[in-house]
Amino acid sequence: xxxxxxxxxxxxxxxxxxxxxxxxxxxxxxxxxxxxxxxxxxxxxxxxxxxxxxxxxxxxxxxxxxxxxxxxxxxxxxxxxxxxxxxxxxxxxxxxxxxxxxxxxxxxxxxxxxxxxxxxxxxxxxxxxxxxxxxxxxxxxxxxxxxxxxxxxxxxxxxxxxxxxxxxxxxxxxxxxxxxxxxxxxxxxxxxxxxxxxxxxxxxxxxxxxxxxxxxxxxxxxxxxxxxxxxxxxxxxxxxxxxxxxxxxxxxxxxxxxxxxxxxxxxxxxxxxxxxxxxxxxxxxxxxxxxxxxxxxx
Amino acid sequence: xxxxxxxxxxxxxxxxxxxxxxxxxxxxxxxxxxxxxxxxxxxxxxxxxxxxxxxxxxxxxxxxxxxxxxxxxxxxxxxxxxxxxxxxxxxxxxxxxxxxxxxxxxxxxxxxxxxxxxxxxxxxxxxxxxxxxxxxxxxxxxxxxxxxxxxxxxxxxxxxxxxxxxxxxxxxxxxxxxxxxxxxxxxxxxxxxxxxxxxxxxxxxxxxxxxxxxxxxxxxxxxxxxxxxxxxxxxxxxxxxxxxxxxxxxxxxxxxxxxxxxxxxxxxxxxxxxxxxxxxxxxxxxxxxxxxxxxxxxxxxxxxxxxxxxxxxxxxxxxxxxxxxxxxxxxxxxxxxxxxxxxxxxxxxxxxxxxxxxxxxxxxxxxxxxxxxxxxxxxxxxxxxxxxxxxxxxxxxxxxxxxxxxxxxxxxxxxxxxxxxxxxxxxxxxxxxxxxxxxxxxxxxxxxxxxxxxxxxxxxxxxxxxxxxxxxxxxxxxxxxxxxxxxxxxxxxxxxxxxxxxxxxxxxxxxxxxxxxxxxxxxxxxxxxxxxxxxxxxxxxxxxxxxxxxxxxxxxxxxxxxxxxxxxxxxxxxxxxxxxxxxxxxxxxxxxxxxxxxxxxxxx
Numbered sequence: 001x002x003x004x005x006x007x008x009x010x011x012x013x014x015x016x017x018x019x020x021x022x023x024x025x026x027x028x029x030x031x032x033x034x035x036x037x038x039x040x041x042x043x044x045x046x047x048x049x050x051x052x053x054x055x056x057x058x059x060x061x062x063x064x065x066x067x068x069x070x071x072x073x074x075x076x077x078x079x080x081x082x083x084x085x086x087x088x089x090x091x092x093x094x095x096x097x098x099x100x101x102x103x104x105x106x107x108x109x110x111x112x113x114x115x116x117x118x119x120x121x122x123x124x125x126x127x128x129x130x131x132x133x134x135x136x137x138x139x140x141x142x143x144x145x146x147x148x149x150x151x152x153x154x155x156x157x158x159x160x161x162x163x164x165x166x167x168x169x170x171x172x173x174x175x176x177x178x179x180x181x182x183x184x185x186x187x188x189x190x191x192x193x194x195x196x197x198x199x200x201x202x203x204x205x206x207x208x209x210x211x212x213x214x215x216x217x218x219x220x221x222x223x224x225x226x227x228x229x230x231x232x233x234x235x236x237x238x239x240x241x242x243x244x245x246x247x248x249x250x251x252x253x254x255x256x257x258x259x260x261x262x263x264x265x266x267x268x269x270x271x272x273x274x275x276x277x278x279x280x281x282x283x284x285x286x287x288x289x290x291x292x293x294x295x296x297x298x
Numbered sequence: 299x300x301x302x303x304x305x306x307x308x309x310x311x312x313x314x315x316x317x318x319x320x321x322x323x324x325x326x327x328x329x330x331x332x333x334x335x336x337x338x339x340x341x342x343x344x345x346x347x348x349x350x351x352x353x354x355x356x357x358x359x360x361x362x363x364x365x366x367x368x369x370x371x372x373x374x375x376x377x378x379x380x381x382x383x384x385x386x387x388x389x390x391x392x393x394x395x396x397x398x399x400x401x402x403x404x405x406x407x408x409x410x411x412x413x414x415x416x417x418x419x420x421x422x423x424x425x426x427x428x429x430x431x432x433x434x435x436x437x438x439x440x441x442x443x444x445x446x447x448x449x450x451x452x453x454x455x456x457x458x459x460x461x462x463x464x465x466x467x468x469x470x471x472x473x474x475x476x477x478x479x480x481x482x483x484x485x486x487x488x489x490x491x492x493x494x495x496x497x498x499x500x501x502x503x504x505x506x507x508x509x510x511x512x513x514x515x516x517x518x519x520x521x522x523x524x525x526x527x528x529x530x531x532x533x534x535x536x537x538x539x540x541x542x543x544x545x546x547x548x549x550x551x552x553x554x555x556x557x558x559x560x561x562x563x564x565x566x567x568x569x570x571x572x573x574x575x576x577x578x579x580x581x582x583x584x585x586x587x588x589x590x591x592x593x594x595x596x597x598x599x600x601x602x603x604x605x606x607x608x609x610x611x612x613x614x615x616x617x618x619x620x621x622x623x624x625x626x627x628x629x630x631x632x633x634x635x636x637x638x639x640x641x642x643x644x645x646x647x648x649x650x651x652x653x654x655x656x657x658x659x660x661x662x663x664x665x666x667x668x669x670x671x672x673x674x675x676x677x678x679x680x681x682x683x684x685x686x687x688x689x690x691x692x693x694x695x696x697x698x699x700x701x702x703x704x705x706x707x708x709x710x711x712x713x714x715x716x717x718x719x720x721x722x723x724x725x726x727x728x729x730x731x732x733x734x735x736x737x738x739x740x741x742x743x744x745x746x747x748x749x750x751x752x753x754x755x756x757x758x759x760x761x762x763x764x765x766x767x768x769x770x771x772x773x774x775x776x777x778x779x780x781x782x783x784x785x786x787x788x789x790x791x792x793x794x795x796x797x798x799x800x801x802x803x804x805x806x807x808x809x810x811x812x813x814x815x816x817x818x819x820x821x822x823x824x825x826x827x828x829x830x831x832x833x834x835x836x837x838x839x840x841x842x843x844x845x846x847x848x849x850x851x852x853x854x855x856x857x858x859x860x861x862x863x864x865x866x867x868x869x870x871x872x873x874x875x876x877x878x879x880x881x882x883x884x885x886x887x888x889x890x891x892x893x894x895x896x897x898x899x900x901x902x
Contacts (some may be wrong), residue, residue: 028455028456033785073541078333087673087675087676088671130794146664146668147664147667147668147670147671148663148664148667149664151667157642157646158642158671159641159642159643159645159646159671160642160646161642162642162671162674162675163634163639163642163674164469166469181671181672181675181676182667182668182671182672182675183668183672199405211639211674211676211677212358212359212639212677213359213360214360214361247676247679248676248679248682249682249683249685250682250683263378266568268682269682269683269684270680270681270682270683270684270686270687270727270729271684271687271729271730272680272681272727272729273689273727274680274727290680290682292678292679292680293679293682
């Protein structure tokens with residue numbers, strides 16, 4: 001593999017400290033401000049692009065080192081960062097400071113800080129996405145969204161985009177990342193807490209989603225997050241001891257630990273005979289859940 | 299049988315174990331896009347029988363990007379179920395050793411990695427479209443018809459950028475240039491070849507590619523006149539391999555079929571991480587699942603001298619294989635429409651309303667979109683609620699209908715469908731056997747008398763390739779373990795009888811001398827009590843405007859006894875084409891009534 005190839009730690013981790021290599025794409029005509037080998041900080045412009053409002057800087061987004069520059073295509077930066085993955089996203093690469101809406105304020109009227117990456121730990125209404133794009137936000141990290149509203153915002157059939165059949169152009173440069181997916185789900189508490197702790201810091205977000213290759217949208221924060229503890233890749237098999245989160249159904253979003261994997265199959269809530277695991281949820285409840293519903297998170 | 303030859307059988311074993319015919323044990327593997335199925339076959343009282351079958355997630359994407367991981371997981375699961383050792387230190391044991399550990403042979407079919415995306419070009423693409431369709435029907439390919447600008451067209455940098463983006467979105471595995479049977483005047487072929495050369499250059503991976511660039515090169519097949527073949531070969535020399543086959547004509551379709559079929563392994567399967575290890579394990583070149591399923595349909599049609607339709611609704615693709623008693627093969631597939639990751643393509647093709655009409659619950663388009671996108675984002679997710687299961691069944695019905703009416707297929711005209719064999723995850727894993735019967739009846743809408751059979755072990759799709767290695771073992775399994783569950787025989791009528799009026803009177807003569815009679819109202823779906831194993835002779839008396847396959851009002855008597863299944867004898871008096879009430883409330887009531895009737899539940 002080329003040493004320029006990009007690396008994507010997969011499996012939807014929350015990795016407090018991980019070395020990543022990322023491309024910051026640049027449009028035709030961008031004027032480069034860095035060269036290979038340069039050290040860069042997240043806030044540093046790596047290029048300038050001409051717009052109707054004059055020259056606009058393109059920020060590095062993460063601290064690191066420039067390892068490749070291709071005029072007209074982009075700059076590849078390698079650095080150490082905190083990484084969070086979502087389930088699905090729109091848009092490519094964008095950088096900006098993390099910002100939360102004021103507590104209790106409606107997304108229909110709240111002030112949208114220009115250039116920010118907005119964090120909205122619930123289901124994002126269409127109004128929020130539209131206002132974020134209109135007010136010059138760089139990104140929205142939300143827990144979930146209605147499928148139709150997301151498609152309405154993107155003005156595209158997202159299924160075709162997920163199949164990589166069509167390139168997706170979102171309004172403006174806005175990147176959207178849904179951490180839990182479609183429908184109505186709240187952001188997992190661990191991720192919410194981490195983002196809240198890093199409010200105001202520069203984030204590099206990328207909405208690229210290739211589910212067939214398990215490439216997920218991501219948020220990168222330059223300073224390793226020591227409060228979360230050392231990153232240990234989760235196990236790949238659903239076995240007793242694995243920490244899991246329920247991906248769908250009535251207990252969607254709940255967390256727990258697998259206590260037992262019975263040898264026999266059982267009839268699940270849908271009426272299908274499937275392999276199930278006995279999971280002790282964080283609430284203390286012990287339930288039998290189909291294994292296809294369980295995401296391993298630790 | 300199934301087109302296999304003894305030469306093939308002898309040459310494909312790779313010298314690793316016993317001759318296929320003498321194998322004591324076999325492992326059948328089907329690597330699907332979402333799930334890997336495996337079945338262990340062994341000798342039981344001197345007969346080949348399936349000993350266990352399992353289904354585990356396919357492992358193609360990180361963090362488990364090794365197709366062999368899924369296969370090993372499947373083998374572990376079989377070890378757990380049977381107590382038989384199949385691996386040592388994680389390595390498959392082949393051939394079976396003296397202690398009975400391992401297997402003598404392994405056979406692989408696959409739809410993992412999706413269909414081969416074949417970009418078609420050339421001056422003959424439109425003029426020979428019908429022949430092209432016939433030559434390629436039944437192969438696991440997706441035809442891409444990207445227009446390439448002529449080589450002398452002035453292209454700006456942004457034009458080239460756009461063209462490259464389009465080509466990368468298509469990600470073609472190979473290109474097919476269709477020429478003409480006679481050498482073409484002018485430079486049409488040279489121009490096409492030069493356009494392909496530019497496409498190959500544009501598809502070269504760069505260091506900036508975000509992920510998983512395709513290996514360089516785009517294999518090209520040319521069909522046309524030999525002088526034109528020379529032009530193509532010369533133009534593309536140094537860029538890619540060009541294979542030339544005979545020009546297309548009604549009598550020379552098979553060279554192109556074989557050439558394209560042979561590319562499937564090299565272009566699609568070899569891209570799967572870990573494939574080399576899997577390939578070393580199997581006795582014969584792998585087949586695409588649809589190709590293998592076609593072999594089974596042909597065998598059953600030949601064996602029973604009946605028309606057979608095998609149906610496999612998968613996560614990514616939908617495959618129907620029809621074969622007639624006369625030896626005709628009628629494949630019908632949609633390579634990218636299914637009920638999982640392929641549900642987006644399916645919804646785009648048929649529209650949300652077509653899917654929603656089958657759901658007997660209050661649900662709107664947003665719920666459907668959420669289901670579809672969630673299952674694209676999580677390809678291994680199965681329905682988690684009764685409503686989600688109902689959406690999956692609705693998708694399956696429309697996937698069958700879409701494949702059946704795909705351009706160039708003749709499946710829709712196949713009457714009667716004497717045997718319908720359902721296989722694949724959606725049909726094999728149902729909450730109730732009636733659900734599978736309803737999906738098949740609604741999707742295929744057969745006419746006349748049809749035996750509905752379910753391959754709950756999901757091995758039918760593997761037997762076509764097994765037949766290439768060992769026809770006798772495949773034949774033994776085709777008539778036993780691949781058809782383990784007879785849902786029931788279904789009598790389907792069509793005609794103009796108004797709903798609620800008498801459509802059909804049936805007299806059933808049981809072989810023990812009993813005689814029973816039933817009157818069936820138009821618009822209903824009815825189960826008559828004929829237990830599994832019981833056989834009845836049927837006399838059918840349709841109403842004047844009702845047809846049971848012999849013409850309106852023509853009565854019939856079965857020449858052979860009809861066997862009962864787990865659903866008894868099904869009478870589908872809903873008419874053809876099956877029309878659903880336009881009023882939403884009535885439609886929901888009607889769907890619920892049909893489901894209850896077939897499930898044998900009371901109306902209360």
